[in-house]
Amino acid sequence: MANITRGIDHVGVTVPDIEEATDFFKKALGAKVAYDNKKLGDEPLQGKDTEKH
Known part of the structure; x- marks a missing residue:
């Protein structure tokens, strides 16, 4: 049985x-903005855990 992709849920881009x-x-x-999880002026995510993900 073939594995067929039916859609894309989301794509993350740094x-x-x-x-x-x-x-x-x-x-x-x-494209349209569906939601924002950070506000302009928020500190950037950084550090070992962020780089790992």
Whole structure:
């Protein structure tokens, strides 16, 4: 029996500038922001645990 992909749930992308990346994905792919888990001005996630994930 063949393994057939039926869809994509989500894709995570780490970027240095979230505003620039959001603008790019909106223009290039017609993407929409579904939700934000960080606010502008929040400290970036960093450290061993973040790099591990």
